[in-house]
Amino acid sequence: MTAADLSRVETSELVGTGERRLSRALVLTIAFGAVLQALNASTMAVALVDIRDQFDAGAAASWMISGLYLATAVGSPTAGRLADLFGSRRVFLASLALTLVASAAAPLAPNLGWLIAFRVLLGIGTCAAFPAGVAMLRAEADRLGVELPTAALSVLAIGGQVMVAFGPVVGGVLVQYWGWRSIFLMNLPLAAVVIVMALVWLPRDRGVDKRASVWGRLDLVGAGLFAATVAVLMLFLLSLSERPQWWWLPVLAVVAAAFVAFELRAREPFVDVRMLAGNRALSGTYLRTALTYVAFYMVFFGFPMWLQSARGLPPGQVGLVVLPIALLAMASVAVAGRVLPRMGHWPVLVAGSAMLLAGGVGLILLDATAVVGALVAVAAVLGVPNGFNNIGNQSALYRQAAARDAGIAAGLFRTSQYVGANIAAAMIELCFAGPVSDPGLHRLGGVVAGISAVLLVGALVGLVVGRRFR
Structure with a gap:
């Protein structure tokens, strides 16, 4: 939509019917x-x-x-x-x-x-x-x-x-x-x-x-330990672009262990660790979602940086070039929504992962001499998988989460997206590793393609296993 x-939503549809x-x-x-x-x-x-x-x-x-x-x-x-x-x-x-x-x-x-x-x-x-x-x-x-x-x-x-x-x-x-x-x-x-x-x-x-x-109602300690875990991971990843600071790894292990230990004892945990441990399929969906959003945000923030710094486009034109990413993502949501009831979430995820892989390869093939039409075409290819992957993962979430855990599961779904966004920010720095350039874009495209290949293999395995046990 x-x-x-x-603008065409009727008042009765928006707010209900009757007095x-x-x-x-x-x-x-x-x-x-x-x-x-x-x-x-x-x-x-x-x-x-x-x-x-x-x-x-x-x-x-x-x-x-x-x-x-x-x-x-x-x-x-x-x-x-x-x-x-x-x-x-x-x-x-x-x-x-x-x-x-x-x-x-x-x-x-x-x-x-x-x-x-x-x-x-x-x-x-x-x-x-x-x-x-x-x-x-x-x-x-x-x-x-x-x-x-x-x-x-x-x-x-x-x-x-x-x-x-x-x-x-x-x-x-x-x-x-x-x-x-x-x-x-x-x-x-x-x-x-x-x-x-x-x-x-x-x-x-x-x-x-x-x-x-x-x-009693807010797990402020758990939320703080969660933020500290992600922040320490970011600090370690960012250090790899200049001088690796390996001492962050033991700090990360200690903070993450403290987070898990505290959440296991919390009455209303920020992240329900027990639910994740007891539902491997659901944990797999969160991991897949996080990886998907690492790739998405690497494109969403990394591609415009290259368009400005290496390709030399002004910011206003950059916004127009990347517009197809979001527009086609919205359109693909509608398409995936129609396919999903008939085919299930695995075929939708296979299609989304394959298109993301194609988009990653497209980034590898670009350079600073590429015409605007080629830039828009790659942006369009990168937009299509977003709707398929998002709808597919949401459908898997609702199938795998127990009814009593629906609210918690939905919240963790959003959290896994934000974790992916944080990791993507660090990966962009690792790929460019200095001035934004064509080799940096090619490394970024390679990472996106690599993540997509892993997601595609996982989706294909899920599709085959799912059909075998029908």
Whole structure:
């Protein structure tokens, strides 16, 4: 579905039917707040080169990508539980306020370290709106005694997809004419408008248990150990691009072991380790999803960097060249959705992995002399597998997760995506290892192709085994 589809959604479809139904203003306000995360993630694809040049940064600039996704991985589930404790409207408004503060402060950052810190704050602010918004929709539907319309959730999903598609285009124009600071400043009017909408149209919080214990409901220690594990892994991987710091490996082992040990004892763990250990098929799906998103984000952020630095395209044109990646991803979701009921998730994953492999080979064949048509063609090939892989992995998740674990399993699915994004940021630095160049793009394409080949073999094995035991 596209933005045009969103505009054609009828009010009755959006909010339900009958006299009791969700307010359209409620749904759209939540959607406008939730899309800020996708918008801020995708605009960085065309701003990173300028930021790297501004601060004369090397591999450390990759934290502009991984910092936001690490904050999102920890902040999103935490925000959902905070919404239950303190009220979803309060958390929604607080997230927008934090977005305003981080966006106003980022352009004033005196060095890269401060800019990364403000980017992390921005990640926390923008990621909280979605879980708080969904909680608000469910609470309002329960209050009215109606089912939560699937179209209301579709609006949130469509909004995110549209922002991923057009974020690099918007960011490219902003960076080209007003510099990298403009991708932060654009949040100021957007967040301010959503705050006004929220104050006017979002219902006040009801039934909040003020006696509830924050420490009893939030696994803050587990979330902190999870973030530390991913951060240490990032530090080790980034060191490989310059001088390998092998001492990070024992630190990683200790932190990861502490994380697992604590989660095994936690009453409400941030990551349910027992569930993962007891369901190998589901754990395999998370691993496959993480690998898929390593490849996707390597393309989504690495390809625009090469287009700017090596191919010499201006940021605005870069946004247009990579636009087919997101547009065809949205189109392929619809195709995969129709194929899935008849063929199951394994054939869909085989097709997605094969197309991703073709896209990786396409990157290997490009160089700085390639015409724009060839660049767009490779971008189009790389866009197709995203819908197939995403739908295929989601379908596998719902088949493999027990009903009692559905909520936890869905949350970990998002977490595995963000872990993949963090690893991708480090892999981009390893591939380019200095000035962005054709050999770096070829190494990046080789890694994408290698990951795709592993995914393809795994999907083929799953397909054969699945048919044998039917």
